Amino acid sequence: MYEPLLKHLARFIRITESEREILISNLRYKKVDKKGYLLKQGQICSGNFFVLSGCVRMFTITANGTEQIVQFGITGWWISDYHSFENNVPSDYYIQAVEDSEIAIITRSVCDDLFQQIPQLNNYFRKMMQRAYVASLKKIELLLCTSAEDRFHQFTTDFPEFVQRIPQYMLASFLGFTPEFLSMLRAKNKSVNNS
Template identity: 35%
Template sequence: MQEIKPLIAYINHFVVMSPEEEFILSQHVTVRNYLKKQYVLQQGDICTHESFVIKGCLNTFFVNSEGDNFVGSFAVENWWVVDLESFINQTPADFNIQCLENCTLAQISRQNSQLLYEKIPKLERVFRMMLQQAFCFSQKRIVNNLSKAAKDRYLDFKNQFPEIERRVPQYLIASYLGITREFLSKIKAQTIFD
């Protein structure tokens, strides 16, 4: 149970679990280590787990038919990473999930998530609240991508996620922002003098 303490602490921000509930949770979570560059999920496979990041940094991206990569999101400690549609509907994943660093993940299978909802009903509230926050963030990102200049999107990213900016290669940040690596370099150079 020691190795999932960060997950328990995360859940306890939303609801308070009893020691018995914490034990039940620990029986339905698998902790797995991944190496840098290793895939947690590959596009086209079925997403069988939702993963809580105990340690490390990951990248969620898809590759189009021309072979171009598009970053959808990043995940660091105390964040979740999953191809949600694939996980819920058990359909082929649209996204790849790849480790940018060596990672330790607490993973809950689809079957175990359903069992946990039955055994610890308050977990449904936790995951509902997480999904609401994720949906709000996704909507805000769409609005920002459609209405803000690239420089403003970069400054927002830098202010909101300073740790990610330090840990993630610049070409991935450029992809996340929907700009080229060269344009991101120009923006960064401009912001030094602003």
């Protein structure tokens, strides 16, 4: 059941068989139906969530009442509200399944013990945080320094299978424009590709 997580770990660190057993015994498994929640705004985030299968999104509701997606998590990705998780404060975000998903959870209650029992996990999560930080900077750069059309082309080039997988309005929210604008871009691309 946890094979995708164990394979992901093996790409970055080596753990012993006994450490692997300790990790597995401390993980929680959760099946989340499409549109089900791992976290709702106002709750304290109690876990680091690894997507074993499926797709989830992290979003907030803006002052004008629209959803703003800040992150997706697909198979093999971690997702969490780390501010809420680390500081034990209510979250500003929702984490919701975009499709039926299976999640491995490391809860706050076992996190520190796991890091002591499996020191290599510290290295692993440091690497994951570094990767997340780089991805965040890249997204900020795209939002601030490129046109909406260039953002769309960059994202569809980098993640073509992902673009086909998520609803259009969610892609638009993530990229920072309206679904109508995204429809216009797709129509424009289609006409260019057909000429």
